[in-house]
Amino acid sequence: MKSDSNVPPIDPPSLAERIRLEMDSFTPSEKRAAHMLLSHYPFAGLDTVAEFASRAGISAPSVLRFVTRLGFGGFPEFQRHLREELEAQLLSPLAKASPSDRSHGAPALAAFAESVIGNLRATVENIAPAEFDAVVELLSDQRRPVHFTGGRFTGALARYAESHLRIVRSHVDYIEGQPALWRDRMIEIGRKDVIVAFDIRRYQEDVTALCETAAKQGATVVLLTDPWLSPIARVARHVLPAHIVAPSNWDSSAGLLLITEALVAAVTKRLWETAKPRMEAVERLRNEKP
Amino acid sequence: MKSDSNVPPIDPPSLAERIRLEMDSFTPSEKRAAHMLLSHYPFAGLDTVAEFASRAGISAPSVLRFVTRLGFGGFPEFQRHLREELEAQLLSPLAKASPSDRSHGAPALAAFAESVIGNLRATVENIAPAEFDAVVELLSDQRRPVHFTGGRFTGALARYAESHLRIVRSHVDYIEGQPALWRDRMIEIGRKDVIVAFDIRRYQEDVTALCETAAKQGATVVLLTDPWLSPIARVARHVLPAHIVAPSNWDSSAGLLLITEALVAAVTKRLWETAKPRMEAVERLRNEKP
């Protein structure tokens, strides 16, 4: 067997690593098995063949072929290996950041991820706690209708926010950026309303116009933007900036998503008393579908 | 369901702890079993009854009586408990910090961010480079139409991907999840088409149905999902799993966004020759609007 005879002196030839390397040469169902295993490594491999197979969506024989292909004499032998590896790793306190693992993964993806992570850290540092709290408070006030909006790219984030928050509380909607689509709705917007706008560079005039109109009618505007600040900042009550520069021809919205998810999490917690029954009700309705 | 548990997660007393407490009341061979288990906790319990018995120097039935005494219905049940305990303990070094989150505001944001960052790292590690590259290649083939789709929350991510990629290349669109909205379009879907589906837990039947239909007609399905793998994985050619667990009542999509942005960046680079003029043309058209 190859891996036995010619082992380079590098310590842990983690099975996970080997699987990643050999991923190319796997058949489709072997790939399923590999993904399943890697995504819950190594616990997915610790129960029975049948369980493993069903979770990976393949048949038991395919799982057997998979472990055979990895060089094991059978499933029990494979399991023993996983257990020993896990035990060894767990007992050595320093084994946490296995450096051999860090270097792998899609190189492009890994570099991109590091950059995004840097953005997230920078974003968190530059957000004023009071500002964040104030926005949570604002979105938790159920008497105030909340409207999300965004530009051609950030619109998706606005929808994301809306799809979550609308389950937690009522009076939540999404407004399309194009003026033709919101002009008439502006009649309804007043002092009570809250507009949450997403806008990053190549700032979009129509979104700005929407916010300015709403602000003029007394609405409270919350802006999620980049560090250069969309012009909407002039009419916004609260501004939450996120770092967006990534090694790409496009900007990264991960920081905006982070803020969005954190806001949703905080509001959900804040309103839990009323949110819980709502969420359960939504769940029930969904299950009645057929 | 996750959202059912309002109760702060009081750490369930580890089995090891319980054994220590009840140690006095054990019979001699039970004590030997207990010591054996505690000294190699929890790995000693992870192999067969016979192995355990021999290591502890007792007989198999004694081991069985021991686990029964601990309140388990049988040895497999006991093993399952150990695995789950271990997994929970190992996978959430961050989640442990969450019970103390009575704190408000920025601390919450910072904690949330750290958790998300952990997800991103884990996501990168579990993506096979070959899989990522293969998807980039697939999306870079301009002869193959690309269709994005997603569920009620992930639909927003699909739109996000679509709004970027449609600028880079042609034949890119977004398909609504509801069957009524895509049934007729399926006529057009064939071997050349590529479906990119976003689907995380509380997997949506309509999205699954869409992908299955498309796959049946020969389309290539790419799936972005969570580590538990949406049922779509069964018909997907490529699967890119992202970690999604966050200290929130909701799952975090940051890992999916990361993959999405990395894919878009890679495809843009790959197609730069043709993408650049396209992007410039789009820019020009946008500026002509007023």
Added chain:
DNA sequence: CAAAAGCTGTACCAAAAATTTCAGGTAAGC
């Protein structure tokens, strides 16, 4: 010191798990 109660292990059985066989299906190659 004797009888009862309780542990413990051997031998056996039943259940479940892993593995092999085989046939249908799919994609590559001629």
Added chain:
DNA sequence: GCTTACCTGAAATTTTTGGTACAGCTTTTG
């Protein structure tokens, strides 16, 4: 367009494993 090679899962088979009954031994107790 046909053949070949390979992948895949259903079902049958074998092996392993967990579980149980029972009898001997040890400890406790009156």
